[in-house]
Amino acid sequence: MKPFSISVKELVALGADHIPEEFIPACHLIYSSPATLFYNSPGAVGFGVKRAALVLPESAMLLVAPNACGRNSTVMSTEEGYADRMFYLPMTETDLVTGRHLNRIPEAIREIMEVADPKPKAIVICITCVDALLGTDLPRICRKAEEENDVLVVPSYMYAIEREGKKPPMVAIRETLYSLLERPSVDPRAVNLLGFFSELDPDSDLLSLLKGAGIRTVNQISAMKTLDDYYEMGKANFNIVLHPESVYAAGTLQKRLGMPFLELHRLYDPDRIHNQYRLFGSAVGVTLDDEAMYERCIAKRDAFAERYAGTSVAIGEMCNANPYELATFLCRMGLRVPSIFSNLTEYDFPFLKQLAEVSPETRVYTGISPSMVHYEEEDVDLTIGKDAAVYCPHAKHVLWNSEKQPFGYTAVEGLLSECEEVLS
Amino acid sequence: MKGLYRYLSPFSPDQSGAVAVLYELGGIIVILDAGGCAGNICGFDEPRWGHKQSAVYSAGIRDLDAILGRDERTIDKVGGAVEAVGNANFIALIGTPVPAVVGTDLKALARMCEKKFGLPTLAIETYGMEYYDKGAELTYMTLIKALEDGTFDSVFEAEGLPKPSEFCKKLRDEPPERDWFEVHTVGVLGATPLDLLGLDGAERQRARIAEVYTGASVKTFGMDGGLFDLLTLFTADRHVVISPSGLKAARYLEKHYGIPFEAEYRIGNEVLGGIFRAITDIMLPSEANVLVLHQQMVGNQFREILPFQTTVGTFFELDPELAEPQDRKFTGEDEFLDFVKNGHFNVILGDPMYQMALKWWKGLFLPLPQYSVSGEAHEAREEAALLG
Numbered sequence: 001m002k003p004f005s006i007s008v009k010e011l012v013a014l015g016a017d018h019i020p021e022e023f024i025p026a027c028h029l030i031y032s033s034p035a036t037l038f039y040n041s042p043g044a045v046g047f048g049v050k051r052a053a054l055v056l057p058e059s060a061m062l063l064v065a066p067n068a069c070g071r072n073s074t075v076m077s078t079e080e081g082y083a084d085r086m087f088y089l090p091m092t093e094t095d096l097v098t099g100r101h102l103n104r105i106p107e108a109i110r111e112i113m114e115v116a117d118p119k120p121k122a123i124v125i126c127i128t129c130v131d132a133l134l135g136t137d138l139p140r141i142c143r144k145a146e147e148e149n150d151v152l153v154v155p156s157y158m159y160a161i162e163r164e165g166k167k168p169p170m171v172a173i174r175e176t177l178y179s180l181l182e183r184p185s186v187d188p189r190a191v192n193l194l195g196f197f198s199e200l201d202p203d204s205d206l207l208s209l210l211k212g213a214g215i216r217t218v219n220q221i222s223a224m225k226t227l228d229d230y231y232e233m234g235k236a237n238f239n240i241v242l243h244p245e246s247v248y249a250a251g252t253l254q255k256r257l258g259m260p261f262l263e264l265h266r267l268y269d270p271d272r273i274h275n276q277y278r279l280f281g282s283a284v285g286v287t288l289d290d291e292a293m294y295e296r297c298i299a300k301r302d303a304f305a306e307r308y309a310g311t312s313v314a315i316g317e318m319c320n321a322n323p324y325e326l327a328t329f330l331c332r333m334g335l336r337v338p339s340i341f342s343n344l345t346e347y348d349f350p351f352l353k354q355l356a357e358v359s360p361e362t363r364v365y366t367g368i369s370p371s372m373v374h375y376e377e378e379d380v381d382l383t384i385g386k387d388a389a390v391y392c393p394h395a396k397h398v399l400w401n402s403e404k405q406p407f408g409y410t411a412v413e414g415l416l417s418e419c420e421e422v423l424s
Numbered sequence: 425m426k427g428l429y430r431y432l433s434p435f436s437p438d439q440s441g442a443v444a445v446l447y448e449l450g451g452i453i454v455i456l457d458a459g460g461c462a463g464n465i466c467g468f469d470e471p472r473w474g475h476k477q478s479a480v481y482s483a484g485i486r487d488l489d490a491i492l493g494r495d496e497r498t499i500d501k502v503g504g505a506v507e508a509v510g511n512a513n514f515i516a517l518i519g520t521p522v523p524a525v526v527g528t529d530l531k532a533l534a535r536m537c538e539k540k541f542g543l544p545t546l547a548i549e550t551y552g553m554e555y556y557d558k559g560a561e562l563t564y565m566t567l568i569k570a571l572e573d574g575t576f577d578s579v580f581e582a583e584g585l586p587k588p589s590e591f592c593k594k595l596r597d598e599p600p601e602r603d604w605f606e607v608h609t610v611g612v613l614g615a616t617p618l619d620l621l622g623l624d625g626a627e628r629q630r631a632r633i634a635e636v637y638t639g640a641s642v643k644t645f646g647m648d649g650g651l652f653d654l655l656t657l658f659t660a661d662r663h664v665v666i667s668p669s670g671l672k673a674a675r676y677l678e679k680h681y682g683i684p685f686e687a688e689y690r691i692g693n694e695v696l697g698g699i700f701r702a703i704t705d706i707m708l709p710s711e712a713n714v715l716v717l718h719q720q721m722v723g724n725q726f727r728e729i730l731p732f733q734t735t736v737g738t739f740f741e742l743d744p745e746l747a748e749p750q751d752r753k754f755t756g757e758d759e760f761l762d763f764v765k766n767g768h769f770n771v772i773l774g775d776p777m778y779q780m781a782l783k784w785w786k787g788l789f790l791p792l793p794q795y796s797v798s799g800e801a802h803e804a805r806e807e808a809a810l811l812g
């Protein structure tokens with residue numbers, strides 16, 4: 001038997017309103033492929049809900065949930081260095097019936113304040129699917145806990161059960177992270193970057209271009225060391241959203257604090273990056289002088305294309321790129337992309353249409369399809385993305401999923417350099 | 425505060441133990457969750473996941489499915505997977521906190537799947553709130569009962585094998601005469617990666633048992649064995665239980681099939697010798713007061729072999745018949761800490777994760793990783809590599 005796949009040409013012909021059911025998690029069982037961990041589980045890999053919430057400076061987390069919900073933290077918190085900020089209040093079957101676990105939260109916070117070193121200034125309470133179904137009023141519990149303890153208590157939700165809802169877990173946690181901001185004043189020369197839980201690559205041209213345009217302060221929550229630093233983000237003139245899952249949070253800030261926002265996409269085609277910066281500049285009323293950067297990037301691209309045209313590449317979704325946009329870029333350089341392993345939403349269709357023009361036969365596999373149990377390795381020269389490396393283990397690999405977030409021309413140059421390194 | 429985990433983090437839950445037993449049996453394993461539980465099981469509790477394929481799926485339950493009890497959607501999804509997989513031996517529905525909170529009738533759901541798809545279907549009623557050994561224990565028993573009641577008859581018959589229900593009935597009605605000293609086949613229960621010392625643990629156990637029972641065929645249940653090997657559960661001359669997760673099944677098989685069992689985890693000389701030397705390098709054997717933090721059979725074996733005063737402590741099951749009076753099952757972190765504080769131990773053997781709770785403790789801590797405690801963080805590919 002063969003795993004489900006569909007060509008880019010066929011997908012475009014179907015259109016965004018008729019995405020095949022294989023791409024829609026609610027329509028079938030979800031295969032536990034490597035990509036599934038990334039895509040379907042809100043707590044499993046990299047920045048899941050728990051680690052993301054701990055980006056709030058000087059915070060600790062109390063996970064109030066069945067034992068099963070916290071299991072991944074055992075490994076992740078040790079490997080990623082946040083174990084001493086995680087606390088657990090496991091639920092029992094009796095708690096499911098009586099809800100008594102909720103009454104124990106204030107006492108648990110008291111004890112955390114006694115033992116935690118350094119003492120946190122905010123405790124994030126995280127509840128999971130069972131409390132979603134029990135209808136737990138967490139904000140009320142947090143208010144009560146806050147009254148009883150001299151510490152901020154912030155509600156957060158790891159509701160995998162609302163994965164396709166209005167506010168999926170990773171959208172909700174982004175909203176939570178900015179929920180403590182107030183707007184005492186406005187600094188016209190400050191902006192916030194919303195989207196990532198780790199810092200933007202300090203070499204990214206976005207940072208230098210913003211500075212060049214007169215922006216003195218570029219805030220990122222992941223760079224904030226203290227809660228007071230974090231509160232400074234409330235003064236930013238506007239927010240720049242770098243990840244679509246932050247649009248909801250940005251919308252909430254716009255509504256609640258009057259902070260406007262605009263979106264920038266992480267792109268790999270230098271021409272599109274150049275155009276995006278131009279549009280950004282005119283929207284904000286500044287000039288971003290990126291000519292030299294653009295020229296350098298084009299030169300790098302052309303040299304790479306000359307040397308590696310014809311190289312076959314499989315692209316996954318566990319990388320710091322939109323796989324469809326990245327595939328288009330690579331194909332335009334003369335490389336071949338026979339397969340993409342990724343999920344698909346309506347937002348991908350603009351990229352997909354462009355890909356169809358240059359590589360209509362590229363096959364798209366979805367890691368969540370039950371039929372992926374039959375996937376057999378395809379012969380490609382290179383993979384980009386952690387999941388693609390698992391599917392095609394004998395190729396050369398560029399994981400391109402570092403936590404230091406690449407963006408702009410430097411991202412393109414960095415990716416091409418890594419590809420050169422493994423291909424040469 | 426009782427119940428609060430300040431230093432330690434959650435151990436492998438019951439649903440992971442259930443999947444561990446079923447992983448290599450060629451079934452469609454459906455975790456009845458929203459996505460997170462399946463992610464945890466495959467990504468953090470199943471070391472085979474990266475190199476040995478198994479059809480493990482999340483049911484992808486959403487809020488309205490749970491609230492409205494839309495079980496028919498789950499059944500339809502299972503049907504899609506049956507078609508996609510093509511040659512599954514059975515279906516297993518694994519319970520998680522979500523079906524527990526909405527009161528899903530897993531057994532009814534299993535009956536409906538069985539009727540609709542013509543495949544044996546197991547209902548494993550785990551809740552995600554117990555530890556892995558309870559889930560594994562439940563799954564061993566569910567498999568045994570399913571073999572006895574004819575659930576698997578059609579699958580075995582299609583392979584030209586005897587129907588398990590008739591086979592079991594015959595063995596119960598006319599039990600074969602057994603000679604204690606004639607051991608040709610040995611079954612090993614409690615042999616999932618979550619129970620074992622090192623990922624080569626099942627292989628090591630088979631080899632060591634074969635040395636004791638010369639020439640015997642040794643089958644492990646939980647790792648390195650398929651569905652059709654399960655008939656050996658009823659025909660073995662002896663069972664060896666290497667973790668409490670296999671005890672209930674072994675006792676059942678002893679009672680109903682007359683198969684004797686022994687509870688013993690055979691640890692390699694490299695590990696035993698390494699630990700012996702590490703302790704005696706700094707103290708006399710008579711001075712050592714050792715606490716072994718692991719699953720009970722591993723702890724018992726250290727006590728049996730090494731000449732030290734030894735106590736077994738565990739967060740997992742502790743069978744009273746196999747325990748010494750000083751041994752302890754911990755119900756929480758606070759109880760564990762009190763036990764260590766008051767125990768006057770000067771040596772602790774345990775998973776390195778326990779050290780996070782024992783920073784204040786002065787003594788010799790020897791690492792003995794346990795996958796169900798720290799997962800891949802301290803994973804040992806080979807038993808011999810346990811001591812680093």
